[in-house]
Amino acid sequence: MRRFTLFKSYINLPRNVYILFIADIINSAGSFVYPFLAMFLAIKLGYSEYVSGLFLTIVIVAESLGKLLGGKLADWIGRKIVIIILSILGAAIYIVIAFLKDFKVIPYLIILAGFLKSGAFPAINALIIDSTNRNNRNDAFSLLYLGHNIGFAVGPLAAGFLFVNHISLIFLIDALTTLAALMPIIFFIKETLHEKAGVYSDSGEVNEAERAETGNVLKIFFRKPVLYGFAFISIIFSFVYSQASFSLPLYLEALFNNKGAKFYGTLMTVNAIIVIIMTIFLIAAMKKLSPIISISLAGVLFAIGFGIIFYSGFFYLFIISTIIWTFGEIINSVSSNVLIANYSPMTHRGRFNAIIAFISGAGFAVGPLLTGLFIKYNGMKNVWPLTFWLSLFAALMMCVLLLIEKKTALQKK
Numbered sequence: 001m002r003r004f005t006l007f008k009s010y011i012n013l014p015r016n017v018y019i020l021f022i023a024d025i026i027n028s029a030g031s032f033v034y035p036f037l038a039m040f041l042a043i044k045l046g047y048s049e050y051v052s053g054l055f056l057t058i059v060i061v062a063e064s065l066g067k068l069l070g071g072k073l074a075d076w077i078g079r080k081i082v083i084i085i086l087s088i089l090g091a092a093i094y095i096v097i098a099f100l101k102d103f104k105v106i107p108y109l110i111i112l113a114g115f116l117k118s119g120a121f122p123a124i125n126a127l128i129i130d131s132t133n134r135n136n137r138n139d140a141f142s143l144l145y146l147g148h149n150i151g152f153a154v155g156p157l158a159a160g161f162l163f164v165n166h167i168s169l170i171f172l173i174d175a176l177t178t179l180a181a182l183m184p185i186i187f188f189i190k191e192t193l194h195e196k197a198g199v200y201s202d203s204g205e206v207n208e209a210e211r212a213e214t215g216n217v218l219k220i221f222f223r224k225p226v227l228y229g230f231a232f233i234s235i236i237f238s239f240v241y242s243q244a245s246f247s248l249p250l251y252l253e254a255l256f257n258n259k260g261a262k263f264y265g266t267l268m269t270v271n272a273i274i275v276i277i278m279t280i281f282l283i284a285a286m287k288k289l290s291p292i293i294s295i296s297l298a299g300v301l302f303a304i305g306f307g308i309i310f311y312s313g314f315f316y317l318f319i320i321s322t323i324i325w326t327f328g329e330i331i332n333s334v335s336s337n338v339l340i341a342n343y344s345p346m347t348h349r350g351r352f353n354a355i356i357a358f359i360s361g362a363g364f365a366v367g368p369l370l371t372g373l374f375i376k377y378n379g380m381k382n383v384w385p386l387t388f389w390l391s392l393f394a395a396l397m398m399c400v401l402l403l404i405e406k407k408t409a410l411q412k413k
Contacts, residue, residue: 009139009284014131017140019188020124021147023181028151030177032170033094036163037110038246038368039253039261044167045103049250049380053372055107056246060365062111063118064358070119071126071354078193079127079350083120083185087178090117094175098168117178122353129341129349130192141337142283145330146276153272163261213345220348221355225408227343229401230292230336234360236394237295237332240302240387242367244271244325247375247383251309252318254380263315267322274326282330291339292402294331299395301328307388310381 037059041052066086073082093113097106132140163170213220222228248267253260286294305325312318344352371383 009136010143010280013136013140013143016127016131016189016192017143019184020128021143023184024144024147025151026177026184027181028148029154030173030175030180031152031155032158032174033110034245036170036249036261036264039163039249039264040167041107042250043253043261045107048372049375050369050372052250053246053368053370055111056368057365059107059111059114060242060361060368062115064361064365066115066118067122067354067357067361069115069354071122071350071352071357073119074123074126074350075193075348078191079123079130080185080189080191082123083127084182086116086119086123087182090114091175091178094171094178098172098175122350122357125337125340125353126349127189127192128337129344129353130346132341134342137341138283138287138334138338141341142279142334145333146279149272149275149279151272153269153276155268155272158265163265213347217348217351217355220345221352224343226292226401226405227340227352227356228359229404230295230339230398231356231359233394233397233401234336234356235363236390236397237299237302237363238360239363239367239370240306240391240394241329242364243306243371243383243387246368247371247380248309250375251380251383255313256315263318267318270319270322271326271329274323275330278327279330279334282327283334286331286335290402290405291335291342292398292405294335295339296395296398296402298328298332298335299391299398301325301331303388303391303395306391307384310384310388 038052038056041047041055042049047055070082070086090113093109093116097109097113100106100109128140128144129137249260249264252263252267256263286297302325305321305323305328308324309318309321312321340353340356341349374383374386
């Protein structure tokens with residue numbers, strides 16, 4: 001009976017959430033390019049760890065800028081139209097890349113594609129927040145996260161086998177699945193920009209922190225200490241998590257030579273399978289906890305998961321490591337979205353999502369670059385103790401943020 005109770009929370013969600021769930025499965029199943037970008041730059045183009053890290057940093061910065069643009073447009077012209085247009089433009093660039101013979105041009109086109117495609121992210125999040133309220137938001141975000149990883153369970157594994165001899169197919173399939181994922185959005189998604197929060201759910205109530213506000217977006221943002229405190233702490237989390245797509249594949253290649261790409265694809269599939277199996281249980285267990293406490297726990301799991309790679313000389317230890325940090329990823333991803341949603345005014349949801357993604361994404365942006373320099377002088381193996389201590393520090397800072405939240409709540413009473 002307990003098992004059915006767990007799934008019950010997914011039954012009465014708004015229609016938009018289910019449509020985005022299906023679209024995310026399709027899109028993620030073809031998410032071939034990004035997981036193997038570090039290996040593409042280092043192995044196919046022969047770049048050093050530092051140069052590979054520099055290109056990845058530029059890609060991430062471009063994505064962050066794209067999110068700012070997408071967030072502004074989502075609050076201005078609509079969530080749905082922004083998702084459609086930016087996704088089509090990004091996919092078109094990947095199709096061009098698939099037929100290029102000059103590999104040296106590809107990194108620059110990937111930067112442009114990342115700028116465009118990432119702009120859809122704040123629009124998607126704003127659409128979900130519009131369609132939900134505090135009672136069902138946790139379930140909505142966890143379902144979307146689950147859909148992403150159902151598709152991702154297939155994508156990296158297939159891409160790992162295509163990487164060696166069919167690199168063009170990685171870009172082409174990624175583009176085609178992006179376009180296919182837009183079909184249910186185009187035909188079935190309802191625009192939510194001019195609707196009140198909660199209009200698709202049982203309750204039309206809007207929490208005090210989500211009420212419409214007017215004025216400069218940055219002034220409004222910095223009036224919310226929990227939100228901007230979380231954004232800056234998340235820089236550390238995103239730096240640590242960036243190692244899953246930068247240091248981890250390079251470390252596997254260094255340890256296992258030409259088996260590195262296949263092993264990395266396997267780990268990403270393990271990551272996705274764990275998400276599929278465990279998301280509903282972990283989110284149910286965390287439901288009564290404050291999102292801040294949940295994110296702090298995720299930091300501890302990041303510390304253990306990435307930290308033990310230092311001692312991992314055999315592939316099965318990498319699988320154990322991946323399982324642990326994936327638990328942290330699940331909790332952090334869902335709880336972060338809920339925290340942002342609960343403190344974002346309904347008039348600024350797209351922009352707030354974009355601003356926080358821009359700030360927290362700084363860790364992801366500088367992660368490859370700084371880690372490339374760190375590896376140059378300290379060796380690749382010593383990346384993992386660094387991630388351990390950074391994760392623990394960020395977890396502690398989230399505990400401090402919890403005290404700030406309680407103090408702020410008392411002052412308003």
